[in-house]
Amino acid sequence: MSEKTGSDTPYTALGFYHKISQLRADTWNALKRDLGKLLLLSDAGQRRHLVKAVDVKLTRLEIIEDYHAFPSKEDFRHLWTLYDREEFALLEKVVKRLVRALISESYRRRHVDLSETDADAEDLETMDALAQLRRGHPASNSSSQPYFELLIVDAMSLQEEEVVREAFHNLRRPEDKFVYDVVTVRSFEDALIAILVNPNIQACLIRYEFPYKSKYNLSALRNYLEGLSEVELEKKSEAERSILLSSMIHEIRPEIDQFLVTSGDVESTASSDIRHFNRIFYRETDYIEQHHTILRAIDSRYRTPFFDALREYSKKPTGVFHAMPISRGKSVTRSHWAGQMIDFYGINIFLAETSATSGGLDSLLQPYGPIKKAQEYAARAFGARQSFFVTNGTSTANKIVVQALVKPRDIVLVDRDCHKSHHYGMVLAGAHVSYLDSYPLNDYSMYGAVPLKEIKKTLLTFKRNGQLDKVKMLLLTNCTFDGVVYNVRRVMEECLAIKPDLVFLWDEAWFAFATFNPTYRPRTAMHAARTLLERYRSEAYREEYAAWKAEFDQLDPDDDATWLEQRLLPDPEVVRVRAYATHSTHKTLTSLRQGSMIHVYDQDFRQKVEAPFHEAYMTHTSTSPNYQIVASLDVGRMQAEMEGFELVHSQVEAALSLREQLYTNPLLQKYFQVLKNSDLVPAEYRQSGVETYYDPVSGWNKMEEAWAQDEFVVDPTRVTIAIGRTGIDGDAFKNEYLMNKFGIQINKTSRNTVLFMTNIGTSRGAIGYLLDVLIKLAKGFDRRWEESSRPERKIIDYQVKSLTQELPPLPDFSRFHDTFRPNPGTPEGDIRRAYFLSYDDENTEYLRFDNGALQRQMNHGRDVVSASFVIPYPPGFPVLVPGQVVSEEILHFLQALDVTEIHGYRPELGLIVFTEAALDATADGAD
Numbered sequence: 001m002s003e004k005t006g007s008d009t010p011y012t013a014l015g016f017y018h019k020i021s022q023l024r025a026d027t028w029n030a031l032k033r034d035l036g037k038l039l040l041l042s043d044a045g046q047r048r049h050l051v052k053a054v055d056v057k058l059t060r061l062e063i064i065e066d067y068h069a070f071p072s073k074e075d076f077r078h079l080w081t082l083y084d085r086e087e088f089a090l091l092e093k094v095v096k097r098l099v100r101a102l103i104s105e106s107y108r109r110r111h112v113d114l115s116e117t118d119a120d121a122e123d124l125e126t127m128d129a130l131a132q133l134r135r136g137h138p139a140s141n142s143s144s145q146p147y148f149e150l151l152i153v154d155a156m157s158l159q160e161e162e163v164v165r166e167a168f169h170n171l172r173r174p175e176d177k178f179v180y181d182v183v184t185v186r187s188f189e190d191a192l193i194a195i196l197v198n199p200n201i202q203a204c205l206i207r208y209e210f211p212y213k214s215k216y217n218l219s220a221l222r223n224y225l226e227g228l229s230e231v232e233l234e235k236k237s238e239a240e241r242s243i244l245l246s247s248m249i250h251e252i253r254p255e256i257d258q259f260l261v262t263s264g265d266v267e268s269t270a271s272s273d274i275r276h277f278n279r280i281f282y283r284e285t286d287y288i289e290q291h292h293t294i295l296r297a298i299d300s301r302y303r304t305p306f307f308d309a310l311r312e313y314s315k316k317p318t319g320v321f322h323a324m325p326i327s328r329g330k331s332v333t334r335s336h337w338a339g340q341m342i343d344f345y346g347i348n349i350f351l352a353e354t355s356a357t358s359g360g361l362d363s364l365l366q367p368y369g370p371i372k373k374a375q376e377y378a379a380r381a382f383g384a385r386q387s388f389f390v391t392n393g394t395s396t397a398n399k400i401v402v403q404a405l406v407k408p409r410d411i412v413l414v415d416r417d418c419h420k421s422h423h424y425g426m427v428l429a430g431a432h433v434s435y436l437d438s439y440p441l442n443d444y445s446m447y448g449a450v451p452l453k454e455i456k457k458t459l460l461t462f463k464r465n466g467q468l469d470k471v472k473m474l475l476l477t478n479c480t481f482d483g484v485v486y487n488v489r490r491v492m493e494e495c496l497a498i499k500p501d502l503v504f505l506w507d508e509a510w511f512a513f514a515t516f517n518p519t520y521r522p523r524t525a526m527h528a529a530r531t532l533l534e535r536y537r538s539e540a541y542r543e544e545y546a547a548w549k550a551e552f553d554q555l556d557p558d559d560d561a562t563w564l565e566q567r568l569l570p571d572p573e574v575v576r577v578r579a580y581a582t583h584s585t586h587k588t589l590t591s592l593r594q595g596s597m598i599h600v601y602d603q604d605f606r607q608k609v610e611a612p613f614h615e616a617y618m619t620h621t622s623t624s625p626n627y628q629i630v631a632s633l634d635v636g637r638m639q640a641e642m643e644g645f646e647l648v649h650s651q652v653e654a655a656l657s658l659r660e661q662l663y664t665n666p667l668l669q670k671y672f673q674v675l676k677n678s679d680l681v682p683a684e685y686r687q688s689g690v691e692t693y694y695d696p697v698s699g700w701n702k703m704e705e706a707w708a709q710d711e712f713v714v715d716p717t718r719v720t721i722a723i724g725r726t727g728i729d730g731d732a733f734k735n736e737y738l739m740n741k742f743g744i745q746i747n748k749t750s751r752n753t754v755l756f757m758t759n760i761g762t763s764r765g766a767i768g769y770l771l772d773v774l775i776k777l778a779k780g781f782d783r784r785w786e787e788s789s790r791p792e793r794k795i796i797d798y799q800v801k802s803l804t805q806e807l808p809p810l811p812d813f814s815r816f817h818d819t820f821r822p823n824p825g826t827p828e829g830d831i832r833r834a835y836f837l838s839y840d841d842e843n844t845e846y847l848r849f850d851n852g853a854l855q856r857q858m859n860h861g862r863d864v865v866s867a868s869f870v871i872p873y874p875p876g877f878p879v880l881v882p883g884q885v886v887s888e889e890i891l892h893f894l895q896a897l898d899v900t901e902i903h904g905y906r907p908e909l910g911l912i913v914f915t916e917a918a919l920d921a922t923a924d925g926a927d
């Protein structure tokens with residue numbers, strides 16, 4: 001895709017890591033092409049040039065393949081031997097076979113012997129490749145033994161390495177559930193590189209003495225190795241170094257099963273921090289024992305308890321004297337009219353449809369069997385203490401969490417542009433809502449996210465007014481629809497310094513995938529909560545806090561600046577870590593629609609929340625939850641634990657390729673502007689100073705830096721493109737251009753932007769197609785201009801100007817009307833009271849703003865108060881909520897909106913607002 005890939009342009013460190021699988025595939029293909037050309041050349045100069053190019057590519061590939069089991073080191077020696085002997089015809093043959101084996105992934109199913117280049121061996125690869133092409137994707141190995149690679153870290157000689165590899169190979173049995181090959185590395189750094197660049201690695205065996213330094217100088221590890229001194233590391237004992245390595249592997253890829261082989265000093269090893277090792281083997285433990293232990297560990301991730309139970313159940317003959325005529329397909333198989341359902345879906349889905357909760361199945365409402373297990377596995381995968389499946393989407397998950405934690409009149413701080421399920425959740429719970437404003441991105445008619453200062457300021461207002469004890473929860477969306485990501489740890493830490501038992505609900509509807517990538521993971525709620533809890537329990541933190549507190553106490557606590565300008569730390573004696581996350585698993589991982597999860601990391605869950613949580617779950621969950629959704633959540637979790645790292649990595653790779661083209665192709669740049677970090681995050685929130693992750697010279701080097709430091713970062717897999725320069729608005733571009741002409745579906749638009757979301761299913765081919773379409777569109781816009789008359793050009797200019805310069809500023813939340821404000825000094829409002837007040841017709845009236853009626857009332861000094869939610873699409877968040885005073889800015893925004901869909905607003909009638917009499921009566925307490 002990129003012009004760089006496949007050429008000789010060197011990849012820089014992180015660029016190398018971010019694009020490793022594309023680089024690997026492209027370099028092998030380029031090598032194959034070079035060798036093909038070389039065979040046809042007779043000119044000596046040209047041949048020399050190509051031979052050099054082959055050398056460069058082989059050298060680059062040797063580095064990459066050093067961290068993969070196939071091709072093996074022996075295979076590589078064979079390639080170099082052929083190269084040195086100038087047997088280019090044979091080399092080309094071997095490389096061709098190798099490329100076919102990599103594409104078809106046949107090495108996962110059988111041993112590929114590259115020294116055999118006979119026709120039979122070639123046929124096998126070709127047939128494999130064709131079979132995979134017919135299935136439309138590379139081998140998934142679903143019917144045979146899944147394949148993985150075992151990483152061994154040990155300073156072995158080449159011969160020893162061969163012996164160990166051979167020993168593990170010899171243990172393979174046809175009845176084993178999995179098959180694996182061995183990758184060996186000789187140093188600490190190499191182990192980390194291997195797990196970063198080779199997603200096939202699922203288990204790691206850390207053996208005897210190994211040095212620290214890699215023979216390669218790949219600074220890809222810079223972020224992970226920060227603070228580790230080589231000299232110090234070399235001084236560490238064997239056990240200490242192994243333990244440090246295991247904790248770093250765990251931080252980068254927590255799913256990898258780790259085993260330690262130790263040579264002595266057993267007791268001291270066993271008493272140190274060995275929690276990341278599944279098991280410790282002693283030197284004399286035999287390979288058979290290791291082999292079975294490794295297979296068992298992999299199996300515990302691979303198991304899908306509920307999906308398995310459902311499949312078992314579907315095979316059992318049962319008589320149905322219960323609800324659900326469709327169960328076992330009975331009502332459709334014998335139907336004269338509805339048999340098409342079977343034709344379309346196949347029989348299995350009906351065999352798996354049942355309302356039974358016994359006979360091997362389980363009850364989602366009161367799980368005791370396979371659903372319980374499946375949820376426990378989900379908690380492990382997402383780093384939660386408890387996880388719960390939800391079969392009605394995150395819309396429901398959000399309401400469950402809010403109801404479980406919030407009592408009527410508890411104060412909740414909510415970001416105003418959050419999903420509507422939260423606003424309705426607040427109504428149901430009877431919460432007093434204090435809305436927080438996100439920073440606006442007026443140029444693109446979008447909101448960013450809520451700055452930490454704004455949150456701290458609001459908490460301080462409650463503190464100063466003696467209301468802090470009523471503040472229960474902070475609710476934020478991470479990441480936002482447009483991909484703005486919070487610094488979750490920092491937000492929690494500073495808020496806990498003001499209110500040490502604050503509960504956090506992070507709506508991660510769009511962020512379930514983030515757990516499976518080491519750059520993203522620290523910005524998830526579960527990871528941040530675990531890290532904070534460990535931090536607050538440590539002696540080092542107590543010391544840090546004491547020193548900080550001594551300095552803080554010198555400052556004036558009555559001055560807001562003291563709190564707003566300092567980085568705050570919570571008191572370890574009183575702080576409680578209480579975090580909840582809701583995931584639309586179906587949005588970013590494998591799950592049927594509506595499959596969501598709630599993840600909990602709350603120190604007080606068992607004591608304070610378990611019972612109300614159960615009641616809240618009962619309130620919102622159907623008594624007939626869809627088993628297919630539950631099973632798909634179970635499979636989705638398993639897949640994420642087995643290959644989430646690989647899938648998310650390639651999603652990022654695909655998105656980076658798309659961005660790279662959009663940043664560099666002049667035709668595309670003419671009409672489409674990809675929004676970079678600096679477009680979506682103002683400079684004051686980018687402490688790293690990084691404006692874009694991409695640099696045309698050094699590639700994708702900046703992402704980790706920004707993600708480690710900045711208050712907000714942008715998720716590069718969500719690509720927002722400003723299209724104002726096309727003169728077409730977001731909605732028309734989405735429907736008339738992308739969908740109707742090219743069948744490209746997108747979700748979100750603003751007035752002048754469209755959002756292209758990649759996901760774990762996005763292929764390189766799909767990115768290629770999208771780029772083709774954008775190029776065709778850009779050429780079309782060029783043509784439109786060339787062929788337009790003068791007046792037509794004027795119209796285009798006008799449209800471009802309107803979309804790029806005349807954007808209505810986004811309004812802030814105005815305020816709740818005093819009638820709905822329990823405390824004059826603080827901003828929270830009783831949204832529930834306002835919501836239900838509108839149920840009585842007499843309390844409301846309609847006022848139009850297009851004929852000036854509403855404005856006249858405002859000019860006469862009336863507080864005009866909305867009686868409903870008013871939600872324009874786009875942007876899709878309420879500009880008015882029940883009980884909110886209509887402000888000039890909101891009116892101006894509504895007037896300037898050129899969207900057709902505004903929920904809660906009927907143009908022929910106007911806005912529904914409370915009558916003054918209703919407000920007066922309510923203020924007197926007569927609601």
Ligand SMILES: Cc1ncc(COP(=O)(O)O)c(C=O)c1O
Nearest residue numbers: 392393394395419477507509584
């Ligand atoms: C931030 C956010 N939260 C929650 C939801 C609701 O999720 P679901 O569709 O799973 O009900 C959405 C849906 O788009 C969302 O964007």
